[in-house]
Amino acid sequence: MWIILHICLSLSCNYISVASMASSGTCQFQRHFKLNSMYQDGDLIIGGLFEVQYLKAFPELSFRTEPELPHCEHFYMTSFQHAQTMIFAINEINNNHSLLPDITLGYQIYDNCLRLGVAFRAAIDLISGSEESFSDLNCTGPPPVIGIIGDPGSTNSIAISSVLGLFRVPMVSYYATCSCLSARKKYPSFFRTIPSDAFQVRAMVQILRHFGWTWVGLLYSDDDYGIYAAQSFYQDVQLFGGCVAFSEILPNDNNRKEIQRIVEVIQGSTAKVVVVFSTSSYLLPVVDEMLLKNVTGRQWIASEAWATSPVLLAPRLKPVLGGTIGTAIRRGEIQGLGDFLLRLRPGNNSQNSMVRIFWENMFGCKFENEGREGEKICTGQENLSSTDTAYTDVSELRASYNVYKAVYALAHALHDLMQCEEGRGPFSGNSCADINNLQPWQVIHYLQKVNFTTGFGDHVSFDENGDALAIYDVMNWQTSADGSIIIRTVGVVNEGAAGGKVLTLDADALFWNFETKKPPQSVCSESCPPGTRQATRKGLPVCCFDCLPCADGEISNKTDSTECIACQDEFWSNPEKNKCIPKEVEFLSYEDPLGISLTTASLLGTCFCALVMIVFAHHRKTPVVRSNNSELSFLLLLSLKLCFLCVLLYIGRPQLWTCQLRHAMFGISFVLCISSILVKTMVVIAVFKSSQPEGKATIKWFGAAQQRGTVLALTALQVVICAVWLSTSSPTPHKNSQYIRSKIVYECAIGSVAGFSMLLGYIGLLAAISFLLAFLARNLPDNFNEAKFITFSMLIFCAVWIAFVPAYVSSPGKYSVAVEIFAILASSFGLLVAIFAPKCYIIVLHPERNTKKAIMRRATQNK
Secondary structure, three states: OHHHHHHHHHOHHHHHHHHHOOOOOOEEOOOOOOOOEEEEOOOEEEEEEEOOEEEEEOOOOOOOOOOOOOEEEEEOHHHHHHHHHHHHHHHHHHOOOOOOOOOOEEEEEEEOOOOHHHHHHHHHHHHHOOOOEEOOOOOOOOOOOOEEEOOOOHHHHHHHHHHHHHHOOOEEEOOOOOHHHHOOOOOOOEEEOOOOHHHHHHHHHHHHHHHOOOEEEEEEEOOHHHHHHHHHHHHHHHHOOOEEEEEEEEOOOOOHHHHHHHHHHHHHOOOOEEEEEOOHHHHHHHHHHHHHOOOOOOEEEEOOOOOOOHHHOOHHHHHHHOOOEEEEEOOEOOOOHHHHHHOOOOOOOHHHHHHHHHHHHHHOOEEOOOOOOOOEEOOOOOOHHHOOOOOOOOOOEOHHHHHHHHHHHHHHHHHHHHOOOOOOOOEHHHEOOOHHHOOHHHHHHHHOOOEEEOOOOOEEEEOOOOOEOOEEEEEEEEEOOOOOEEEEEEEEEEOOOHHHOOEEEOHHHOOOOOOOOOOOOOOOOOOOOOOEEEEEOOOOOOOOEEEEEOOOOEEOOOOOOOOOEEOOOOEEEOOOOOOEEEOEEEOOOOOOHHHHHHHHHHHHHHHHHHHHHHHHHHOOOOHHHHHOOHHHHHHHHHHHHHHHHHHHHHOOOOOHHHHHHHHHHHHHHHHHHHHHHHHHHHHHHHHHHHOOHHHOOHHHHHOHHHHHHHHHHHHHHHHHHHHHHHHHOOOEEEEEOOOOOOEEEEEEEOOOHHHHHHHHHHHHHHHHHHHHHHHHOOOOOHHHOHHHHHHHHHHHHHHHHHHHHHHHHHOOOHHHHHHHHHHHHHHHHHHHHHHHHHHHHHHHHOHHHOOHHHHHHHHHHHO
């Protein structure tokens, strides 16, 4: 439809030309529309579109006669003030010698009757002119107006700007907020002195975010303003984690069933905050229904369309709307406007019909004729100063202030245009605009670059989309002393504020219409504290969730975390799961009770070995000591002492030298011990064989030199294994988090599994050989009962180390080291007790049996 309309308008001049060239060679209007207006002549004319009246009476339609023109009723004093503000601004500019000094501005203002059809006709009249006929069939020359102030409605502005954009006629709206009008390619000539809905939505979301309201209801009107604002709100509220609990379109036809349904939705919702993008006319029926059903306890967030509406300030609506918080157009002050409004007097000029209608509505004046000198009869008082109306009230100038800024924006654009120096202009060939043949598209170029400050101190400029700077007052509906509702400014939302503080609120000045006198809580789920995360409930919005504690090793250090963060390798979560703390480093220390016990056992074993050595040294010439090969006995006691002492290397914080030394000392000490036992067993067998006639030569192969050499050779092989292992893949300290994730087990990594296996395997091989030989020699005579003790000791040794393997593998952390120490101590104590306890028993407690005669007697008896 719009494409066809654009084509028709573009070709309108040519069509009229063809129709009338055959007769007079001029174009004539085929139809006139009755439009309420105000007019003043000037060098340049500025058009205006205002919502002064409401189109209530529609003509009856008939197919037989031409329909009558619609009739406008219900005069809006506030909107008439907006129109008079435009006139005041133009007069002020005409009297300003520093702004447009040689140019007089005029105006042509129309009433749109709050209807798109009327507004569109008025806009076409502004850009085409109202002359009865014209002979310029090419539609050239300057247009009737160089720009239009208005339209206040978003829907009207969308339709009108679509046409004005074709002819590049600038339109500066003071109240149209639809974010869709920021589409510069679609509306290239549209500007506005009020921020778009996108900015307003962000301002309202800032308020929601400030109070932590994440669960809100949404009501919006079924028009361009409401629909586009609702779309922007959906997007912005989700960015800060909020959700829309319900979304309803306000009916524009007072549908009672629909209104009742909306109230039921509001009543049934858990959302305590309701955001409304609408005018007061849409919202009022819903509020009345809520009052009827006693639905209160809701916090209303008002858009600028109704945040300051006097219609909703009735005392009876206080239970529902009291405490409302809203964003309003930036309030301003205009010096002299109040006096100007009071000086308005009626006139009978047909082009100032709007003034005549004002006086008729205000004081019941009746005008007898249409002439400039026509008579009037007034039935009321003509003194405006004694009348308290929305027209004369200049204490809260918001929309009027935007009108004022819009007029000055066009004036400053024209002034900058006139300052152009020929040859340095912005147009083709560096030319400037011709003021006598000024084109609207030339004004757009300068309007885009307007930058000035009003007398009130507000900065005025437009961004690349023609939008004004985003700044809103935050309003709060409070109760006055007489019980009525008054609106107070309690803050400001300024996206261009220094320091990045967009929202500024006076918390102490806010009024809350609740028993608690505090802001309500409006959340679907309570906030998740640090240490927990949100888990969305299936089938519900993201604002409805459960709080689950973080897993071990994970934390959340802020409220309402959506996920938990895993701690770094060497850190672990504290019990509250809100902070990562260094992991406890676990190792077998000397301060640990287990470490103290094992250290004590190690030292006791060492002392026992030393004590046995002292006993044997003191009784070295006694038969018991001499008959059991005293040299090998001392060597065995020395190796056992080293086995006990190597335990100390396993206790304490692992270091490189302790890790290397503990395994080497362990391996060499036990090989020295087992090799001594092995040689001792072989000597026992050799001695027994030498006592037989056929084995007398056997003993010569087991002399002292051969015994020492065998022990050293067997031990040297273990030394070589340790040296190769330590030089190729040495054991090193290692922080292990695999055993217990919450702790760091400080242990010695063996480095080479093959090297460690060879070390243990070699010990096991010698132990197995020793056990086998001792077992075979277990039935020797009593004087050679050493074989029985060796057999028993090796049985203990093998049993301990066989049991060690599964116990070591299954023990976590420091207990694996404790198991290894226990195996060393148990096997060492087993060897010490099994081999040396019987000898010490005879030497210390029964010295009478420690004689050669006693030993020989037992031997003879056994034979």
